[in-house]
Amino acid sequence: MVxxxxxxxxxxxxxxxxxxxxxxxxxxxxxxxSYALADGACKKVLDSINLDxxxxxxVSVVGRTGCGKSTLLRLILGAERPTVGRVLAxxxxxxxxxxxxxxxxxxxxxxxxxxxxxxITFGPxxxxxxxxxxxxxxxxxxxREFRSEALRQLRRMGLHESDARKYPDQLSGGxxxxxxxxxxxxxxxxxxxxxxxxxxxxxxxxxxxxxLIRQVWRETxxxxxxxxxxxxxxxxxxxxxxxxxxxxxxxxxSKIELDLQVPDLDALAPNQLEExxxxxxxxxxxxxxxxxxxxxxxx
Amino acid sequence: MSLLSxxxxxxxxxxxxxxxxxxxxxxxxxxxxxxxxxxxxxxxxVVPTIAQIGAGIYQAAMNPDxxxxxxxxxxxxxxxxxFRNGMLWKDTVASSRRFLFGLALLLPxxxxxxxxxxxxxxxxxxxxxxxxFDKIIALSVLPILFIAFGIDExxxxxxxxxxxxxxxxxxxxxxxxxxxxEQLVKGFTLGARDFDVAYRVVLKQIWPRVLxxxxxxxxxxxxxxxxxxMIASTDGLAYRIALMRxxxxxxxxxxxxxxxxxxxxxxxxxxKLLNKRLHPWFREA
Numbered sequence: 001m002v003x004x005x006x007x008x009x010x011x012x013x014x015x016x017x018x019x020x021x022x023x024x025x026x027x028x029x030x031x032x033x034s035y036a037l038a039d040g041a042c043k044k045v046l047d048s049i050n051l052d053x054x055x056x057x058x059v060s061v062v063g064r065t066g067c068g069k070s071t072l073l074r075l076i077l078g079a080e081r082p083t084v085g086r087v088l089a090x091x092x093x094x095x096x097x098x099x100x101x102x103x104x105x106x107x108x109x110x111x112x113x114x115x116x117x118x119x120i121t122f123g124p125x126x127x128x129x130x131x132x133x134x135x136x137x138x139x140x141x142x143x144r145e146f147r148s149e150a151l152r153q154l155r156r157m158g159l160h161e162s163d164a165r166k167y168p169d170q171l172s173g174g175x176x177x178x179x180x181x182x183x184x185x186x187x188x189x190x191x192x193x194x195x196x197x198x199x200x201x202x203x204x205x206x207x208x209x210x211x212l213i214r215q216v217w218r219e220t221x222x223x224x225x226x227x228x229x230x231x232x233x234x235x236x237x238x239x240x241x242x243x244x245x246x247x248x249x250x251x252x253x254s255k256i257e258l259d260l261q262v263p264d265l266d267a268l269a270p271n272q273l274e275e276x277x278x279x280x281x282x283x284x285x286x287x288x289x290x291x292x293x294x295x296x297x298x299x
Numbered sequence: 300m301s302l303l304s305x306x307x308x309x310x311x312x313x314x315x316x317x318x319x320x321x322x323x324x325x326x327x328x329x330x331x332x333x334x335x336x337x338x339x340x341x342x343x344x345v346v347p348t349i350a351q352i353g354a355g356i357y358q359a360a361m362n363p364d365x366x367x368x369x370x371x372x373x374x375x376x377x378x379x380x381x382f383r384n385g386m387l388w389k390d391t392v393a394s395s396r397r398f399l400f401g402l403a404l405l406l407p408x409x410x411x412x413x414x415x416x417x418x419x420x421x422x423x424x425x426x427x428x429x430x431x432f433d434k435i436i437a438l439s440v441l442p443i444l445f446i447a448f449g450i451d452e453x454x455x456x457x458x459x460x461x462x463x464x465x466x467x468x469x470x471x472x473x474x475x476x477x478x479x480x481e482q483l484v485k486g487f488t489l490g491a492r493d494f495d496v497a498y499r500v501v502l503k504q505i506w507p508r509v510l511x512x513x514x515x516x517x518x519x520x521x522x523x524x525x526x527x528x529m530i531a532s533t534d535g536l537a538y539r540i541a542l543m544r545x546x547x548x549x550x551x552x553x554x555x556x557x558x559x560x561x562x563x564x565x566x567x568x569x570x571k572l573l574n575k576r577l578h579p580w581f582r583e584a
Binding site for chain 1: 479480481482484485486487488489490491492494495498499500503504578579580581582
């Protein structure tokens with residue numbers, strides 16, 4: 001692992017500092033993940049991962065396809081368990097997904113059977129009212145409050161109230177992801193986990209979504225873990241970039257090859273910005289061992 | 300463009316004519332055969348003429364079962380009353396009651412399939428047994444059912460259970476397994492508990508497909524119901540068909556067969572329209 005920051009390189013002084021906190025929000029302790037293959041062999045995915053994520057950080061995770069980025073995210077999410085080691089969230093071991101960790105996947109991010117407004121109100125409703133208590137009069141009163149909060153979130157995401165009654169398949173990919181972010185944020189999660197959330201979007205929509213998520217992060221100070229294979233996106237968005245890569249051959253598990261603090265690029269002068277961006281990109285590319293383009297684009 | 304071209308685009312009128320052609324041809328062929336046979340043998344009962352079928356329909360719809368005690372004021376009854384006392388209506392009600400009971404039995408089957416697909420312990424406990432159960436030919440155990448459960452309604456219900464529910468359980472199980480795992484995880488991250496995920500996320504998503512599966516299994520359901528009624532029953536549409544067979548009553552059997560097909564078609568259509576209306580988000584593959 002190569003820790004570092006741009007201040008080490010003497011270029012930028014401005015950095016978005018996460019909120020000071022004694023304990024990390026997320027801690028990965030000596031994580032190993034491996035799968036048994038059909039032929040009896042063992043495929044290592046992650047190897048000796050130790051990572052602390054503090055409150056308020058925007059952590060981008062990059063790496064080649066198959067390097068275990070999504071596995072890392074799923075471990076933090078609680079959708080997968082490590083073979084060795086443990087994942088702690090707020091000091092408690094993560095054993096399954098829960099409402100403290102919001103999730104925005106690349107696909108299937110919304111419930112197809114629910115309208116936009118119901119997708120957003122689903123979380124608050126299900127959390128407060130069980131299958132039986134949702135038929136009580138109190139539910140109908142609270143539902144009005146849930147709806148108004150959902151509409152507020154919808155507007156914040158740049159969507160119109162007229163979109164509220166639409167079903168997910170009536171929305172564009174970008175709009176779907178906006179709703180998915182609103183759906184996750186309405187639960188006020190401690191950390192938002194985004195797994196290649198913008199990968200399926202066209203470049204224009206993707207740029208808009210990047211701006212949006214950055215703005216949301218600034219406003220809410222929600223900790224974000226953003227998995228992507230686009231290096232430029234990772235650097236633009238993250239306050240910290242983590243590069244996962246395999247040290248040796250294909251049979252080895254991935255390790256954290258680089259853990260880099262990124263300065264606030266928005267605060268830099270244009271000439272500094274270009275230089276800083278080039279330097280970070282070079283370091284990340286060297287760590288990943290490929291160019292900053294998406295692999296699909298490379299193809 | 301050639302008729303056998305994959306790119307052929309028949310117009311609206313052609314579609315309409317072609318789709319009804321086989322019906323029209325079948326009806327014409329039937330009446331031609333009936334006329335021809337009746338010319339050769341006026342007492343022919345195998346292929347009744349339109350007049351005989353009409354008389355058969357009237358008899359079935361307006362006259363009570365011959366075994367029933369005739370009511371004294373039968374002549375004074377209105378047409379509606381006579382229809383409601385007629386054997387067609389009574390048979391339809393009897394079969395419909397069993398049919399609806401059979402349909403109701405599919406709901407626990409759906410819930411079992413859902414739980415098997417979601418809860419691993421449920422899955423391993425039931426799956427192997429249901430897979431084996433599904434391979435049992437329901438009609439082959441009919442004698443066992445009649446011995447074990449008697450010849451009352453229970454044996455007919457058990458026939459439906461053995462015949463249709465394993466298919467519905469396995470269909471629901473597969474549909475549940477087909478829900479993307481992201482959706483389950485998403486549900487948990489939004490504060491849902493296990494049963495919330497099961498009923499408010501998964502069941503709601505698979506429900507239109509489950510309804511389609513049930514729709515496609517209506518015919519097997521009716522098949523098992525008819526088998527039960529034909530062998531051991533004192534009323535019902537299949538009982539009447541079996542009874543009429545003994546008397547060579549083709550003028551009643553044919554309308555009954557068409558009536559059953561029409562009822563099944565209407566149930567199928569209603570379910571299809573309801574599915575579309577209740578689940579506007581659902582797009583059939």
